[in-house]
Amino acid sequence: MIAKRLLSLGHQSIAMISGVVSHNERAKYRLKGITAQLLESGIELSSERIIEQPFTIEGGRAGLRIAMELNPKPTAIVCSTDLTCIGALAEARSKGIDVPKELSVSGFDDIEFAAAYVPALTTVRVATSKIGISSANNIVALIEGRPLARRERIQIELVVRDSTAPRP
Structure with missing residues (x-):
C-alpha cells in the first residue's frame, strides 16, 4: 500500500526503518509487505536498506542518520511505526x-x-x-479451554498527508 504510493510518486531509492525483525512479529509482517510490494515492481530492498531500530523516536532518529549515509541516498523512507517516523522527521529537520x-x-x-x-x-x-x-477474546478462550477464533484480516487504509511528495 505505502510502497505502491511511493512508487507512483516516482521514488526508486527507498529505505525502511524497521523494528528488530527477529524479536517482533509486527516488524516482520510489515517488512514482508513492503518488500513484496516493491518486488512486484521489480525493486529489491537490499539488506543495507533495511535498518533495524527500536520502535522509538530515538530509533527513528538513528535510522534516518544511517539511511542518509547510503549510496545512493534514499528519496523515500518507510518507517514501521509513526513513532519511529516522528523521530526520522525530527532528525531530518535537524x-x-x-x-x-x-x-x-x-x-x-x-x-x-x-x-x-x-x-x-x-x-x-x-x-x-x-x-x-480479538486478542482479548483469544486470551479468554485460552483461559476457558475453548478453541481460538480463526485468524481474521484486519483492515488497513493509506492516509495520505504532507510527509510524502513526488521524487525530487
Whole structure:
C-alpha cells in the first residue's frame, strides 16, 4: 500500500526503518509487505536498506542518520511505526533536510499525533482497537479451554498527508 504510493510518486531509492525483525512479529509482517510490494515492481530492498531500530523516536532518529549515509541516498523512507517516523522527521529537520521536498517519509498506525505533526504524516491506518478486542477474546478462550477464533484480516487504509511528495 505505502510502497505502491511511493512508487507512483516516482521514488526508486527507498529505505525502511524497521523494528528488530527477529524479536517482533509486527516488524516482520510489515517488512514482508513492503518488500513484496516493491518486488512486484521489480525493486529489491537490499539488506543495507533495511535498518533495524527500536520502535522509538530515538530509533527513528538513528535510522534516518544511517539511511542518509547510503549510496545512493534514499528519496523515500518507510518507517514501521509513526513513532519511529516522528523521530526520522525530527532528525531530518535537524540535518536541514526538507520533508517532503527532498525526502518522503511515511509511517504505520495513524496515531493521533500523526495528523498534528508538521509535516502531517502519511501513514497506514491500522484498526488497532479491533486487534486488541480479538486478542482479548483469544486470551479468554485460552483461559476457558475453548478453541481460538480463526485468524481474521484486519483492515488497513493509506492516509495520505504532507510527509510524502513526488521524487525530487
